[in-house]
Amino acid sequence: MKGQQLKVAVENEVLSISIGVDILCHACETGRMYGLDGIKITDKELFLKGMVLQLCREEEDGTTPVHEMFDNAVSQMLEDGEEGVDLKDE
Structure with missing residues (x-):
């Protein structure tokens, strides 16, 4: 499962967004963020904990x-x- 590609689906009335941790780490290391040519993940567990914290940061x-x-x-x-969405009429 850690190599699972990004998957977005609705199943049993639940919207599910999932990605294997290896794919996520690879995408983050090779992506272009803030003008950088990528990052190096030095501790996968700490990186993933930080990712969860940031996604849930209020x-x-x-x-x-x-x-x-x-x-x-x-x-x-x-x-x-x-289809399936429109602005409310005032």
């Missing part, structure tokens, strides 16, 4: 990076004219 209003991810996805759906 702002003053209670939002987390995961909430922002969902907000961005819905905004993109609206922009793309996806």
